[in-house]
Amino acid sequence: MHAAVGAAILFVACSSGSDDTASEPVPPATSEESVDTSVPDATSTTGVPASSDSIEADDPAVSPAISFASDVQPILEDNCASCHTADGPGTAHLAMETAGDVDGFDAEYIDAVIDVGYMPPWPAADGDVAFHDDRRLDPADIATVAAWVADGSPLDVDPTTPIEPTRTTRTVIDRDIVLQAEPYKGDTTDPDDYRCQIYDPGLTEQSWVQGYGIEADVAEVVHHALLFRASADARESAEASDAADPAVGWSCTGLAGIGGRGAVNQILSWAPGQDPTQLPADTGIEMQPGDFFVMQIHYHYEPVFADLAPDLSTLVVDMADQAAIDAAGGALDPIDLRIYLGPAEIPCSTEEVGPLCDRDASVTELQSRSGTLGAFAADGLNAACGTTPADYAHMTTGIASSTCTLPTQTGRIVSIWGHQHELGKSVKMTLNPGTPGERVLLDIPNWDFDWQLDYRPIEDIVLVPGDRVQIDCVWDRSRMDEDAEPRYVLWAEGTDDEMCYFQIVTRPA
Structure with missing residues (x-):
């Protein structure tokens, strides 16, 4: 769990979202896809080609194919402005207070982060469970913004025209x-x-x-x-x-x-x-x-x-x-928060060498930093999940994973949350795996530490006695700081350690 300190440019676009009745959104890029965050050129962002003519926003005789006022501004006000105006969390990275804030260079970056699915932030993939407040943009809106940017992001309004949120999908609570x-x-x-x-x-x-x-x-x-x-x-x-x-x-x-x-x-x-x-x-x-x-x-x-x-x-x-x-x-009705933990055993790759690549040495070093928690993390979770360190010894390609199946609490699900640290690659939680009632409760195929959202199912999902959940975590050692000493990474709270951590909040059924 680490603070967002390096998201500077990519944390620039929309950060609220569409309602539950929106058209099916484009899923975010998965961990298997190569994500190109470079600024697309005028002919590659959409099926709409760039105009060959330069359009002047203040020329009343000429109007662009995509109007900022009637096409783009409503998208920004409906999906982005609640986070990128006033004291919203995105304002420090890119303010969208006026139309002049989002043309030219900034418009190209807005298009780029929308195109790759980084904004609006919604790491969960489409799956068996639909969630409230899905923030992803409708494909038509993505194409509209791309076409406007490809056309040179012309403004057909005064640059001082305010951009004002038309709704807030961020959760705002009473500050009693x-x-x-x-x-x-x-x-x-x-x-x-x-x-x-x-x-x-x-x-x-x-x-x-x-x-x-x-x-x-x-x-x-x-x-x-x-x-x-x-x-x-x-x-x-x-x-x-x-x-x-x-x-x-x-x-x-x-x-x-x-x-x-x-x-x-x-x-x-x-x-x-x-x-x-x-x-x-x-x-x-x-x-x-x-x-x-x-x-x-x-x-x-x-x-x-x-x-x-x-x-x-x-x-x-x-x-x-x-x-x-x-x-x-x-x-x-009372709520019940339960935590589900799986092992984190991430051996050094065959290309890494160092004394802490030895698991026993890494356990000793972890215990020196975290006391008895180190011993619990290294051995207790394996015991609870029926695994041993030998089960992970072959994971020397730089990619490691763990799986654990655990009994659930009972009750109606209010929210689901998954968590890893900075080596995280993907997380998944599956209800009653291997049975006719198997359902994927949460799937984040491309883990992003900066966006750890609570996911609230739209439908009623009731956990009953005998239900079990399988939690799956995958880590990628290439995400490690290049200056870090090579070591066998284990489950612990430190930023440079790792976790396979989920929680489910329920209410009485």
């Missing part, structure tokens, strides 16, 4: 409670720093959480975050952990790092590209007086980040109003 961390800045001598802090909503009566989101502040170093709901009787343990660490909060490799009494339950895994979570209207997370949140943030520091400001990441919470509680009969 906004809690900011104490300023924290780690040290580059500890590149993978796991830091927990208490986020206290100050509850004095029973309440229900219906939405929650993490807003990363210094995004360059915020690799991932986990959010936990802690009961009031866990407060003493949390405060003891805080007091025992001289820095802000406390070091918490693994989970929340709270021992002793009290219940501590994970309710959110956050990573780059993820919108806030909005639960169904009649569901929620029950909170009693004195209950609080603990957030674990994994900071990844590199020397280039030494001069960045301290992080002030924020937790935003939407609390159910009384009308919603009354409509549900006085209590909302």
